[in-house]
Amino acid sequence: MPSERGLTFDLTVFDSVGAVRLELALSAPPGVTVLFGPSGAGKSTCLSALAGLLSPQRGSIVLAGRRLFDASAHVRVPPHARRVALVFQSLALFPHLTVRENVAFGIARDVARGERAKISLRWLERMQICGLAERLPATLSGGEAQRVALARALASDPGLLLLDEPFSALDHALRRELALEVVSVVRELDIPALLVTHDRDDAATLGQTIVKLRDGRRETPHDSG
Secondary structure (H helix, E strand, C coil): CCCCCCEEEEEEEECCCCCEEEEEEEEECCEEEEEECCCCCCHHHHHHHHHCCCCCCEEEEEECCEEEEECCCCEECCHHHCCEEEECCCCCCCCCCCHHHHHHHCCCCCCCHHHHHHHHHHHHHHCCCHHHCCCCHHHCCHHHHHHHHHHHHHHCCCCEEEEECCCCCCCHHHHHHHHHHHHHHHHHHCCEEEEEECCHHHHHHHCCEEEEEECCEECCCCCCC
């Protein structure tokens, strides 16, 4: 039986000439599900569709019992209202904001100032970056910047966490450390997380479920030889 906090989707996305970019159905319970495959397999397209950054031509997305998208019923919840947090490979930190301000930016505007400060501090502590609170992104190491991006995403109280090649620029030891940290946090929050990677070590370390994609579709044992 699917978890009440899980994610279920069935999506078809075409490119500009009508070829299939993505055709994927998946049920993801709380925990980390890895989308694994080569460049062009459709992994990032899948995350963009779930986050609402593009609209599939067919299909539906249901998160924790809430319908975020349904092509046939003309339902499309806007990105800011989905409770979906997306961490890009580039991290996309605001260069003019401090670490503390970057983390606070992820929190809903209707949250009181005092509560926003408490939430920010909690995630700075959880990601072990309290000492960086007043630093600017340009002064951070790659691992520090990654922790800030994760803290900002988690401070938004997401129902779904999407991670697009988040550790690719880090060395192996740091990549593993942060990967295990993500797994721990996702378990604590009891939410689904989808992580995109083409790195087999990342996939093996992170994924309680690994979904292999090729040419926009789920790869079967026959496909992979």
